[in-house]
Each structure stands twice: as C-alpha cells, then as structure tokens.
Amino acid sequence: MKENQASFTAIGAAYLRAYHAIHSTDKIFDDFLAYDLIPEENRALIEQHLIEHYLSEESNNSKHATLLSDQITTSMHFTKAINIVISRARYTEDTLEEAVRQGVKQYVILGAGMDIFAFRRPEMLEKLEVFEVGSPSHTKI
Numbered sequence: 715m716k717e718n719q720a721s722f723t724a725i726g727a728a729y730l731r732a733y734h735a736i737h738s739t740d741k742i743f744d745d746f747l748a749y750d751l752i753p754e755e756n757r758a759l760i761e762q763h764l765i766e767h768y769l770s771e772e773s774n775n776s777k778h779a780t781l782l783s784d785q786i787t788t789s790m791h792f793t794k795a796i797n798i799v800i801s802r803a804r805y806t807e808d809t810l811e812e813a814v815r816q817g818v819k820q821y822v823i824l825g826a827g828m829d830i831f832a833f834r835r836p837e838m839l840e841k842l843e844v845f846e847v848g849s850p851s852h853t854k855i
Contacts, residue, residue, distance in 0.1 A: 724827025724848075728752055729760050730799040743804045747830045764792060807835070814841050822847060 720728075732748035735741065752760075810821060819842060823829055826846035832839060 720828055724825075725752055725756050726760065727799050728828040729757065730796050731803065734796050734800050743800045743807075745803070745830060745834065747833055748828065751828050751830070807831075810838075814838070819843060820845065 728745075728748040728751055731743065731745035732752065734743065735745050736749060749757075810818075821831075821838075821842045822845045823831060824847050826848040829846060831846070832844055838844070
C-alpha cells in the first residue's frame with residue numbers, strides 16, 4: 715500500500731457498499747457516502763476488473779448493449795461479494811447497538827479503510843468514543 719492512499723481492499727469494500735446503496739431496492743445497509751469516497755479512476759478500474767473477471771464470455775461479447783450495473787448484478791461472484799460485505803457491516807452495527815445498550819462506551823474499528831461510520835451514524839457518537847484504526851496512521855474521532 716502506498717503512503718496516504720487507501721488500500722485496494724478498502725476501495726473494493728467501499729465500492730461494494732456503494733453499489734448496494736445505489737442499486738439495491740431493499741437495502742440492509744446504506745453507505746450513502748461510499749461512492750463519493752472512491753476516486754473516479756479507481757471506480758473505472760474496478761468496473762473493468764468486474765467485466766474481465768466476473769462476467770461470462772457471453773456477456774462480454776454480447777452485441778446487445780446493457781448497462782454495466784445490469785451485467786454485474788447477474789454475476790454470481792459479485793452478488794456473493796456484496797452479500798458478504800453488506801451482511802458483515804450490518805451484523806457489526808446491529809451487535810454494536812446491542813453492546814451500547816449494555817453499557818459499552820468505546821468502538822474500535824480495526825482496518826477502518828474507507829469506513830464512514832462516524833458520518834453515517836452521528837447519533838452513536840454521543841454514546842461512544844470511536845477509534846478508527848487503519849494503516850499507516852491511527853485516528854481518533
């Protein structure tokens with residue numbers, strides 16, 4: 715990872731959260747800022763990677779123009795990746811809410827990457843001291 719740049723893993727996870735927020739009709743997790751965090755050139759690289767690696771040859775060579783989002787949605791691998799990332803995020807925050815009800819006062823996000831918990835859940839900042847730990851620096855909100 716280059717200094718002062720997000721890792722590919724962080725950007726990829728943010729892309730999956732953003733895709734879910736934009737394209738899912740029944741959202742289980744709404745990371746409404748993730749798309750804006752990803753530099754345009756990174757989004758283009760991710761989408762090109764998806765076309766090359768996740769979509770079938772038939773989809774890539776189709777003469778019928780379809781939206782990239784429609785093509786990606788049909789990819790089983792991409793759908794599984796979204797489900798894993800979104801389910802994990804939702805489970806974590808549901809568990810955190812229960813922990814706060816039981817008296818937890820601190821939340822440490824290890825490998826925070828491009829997490830936007832503090833922006834998405836400002837009401838939780840009144841109840842919690844949040845630490846986002848990523849590489850190479852540590853940040854206290």
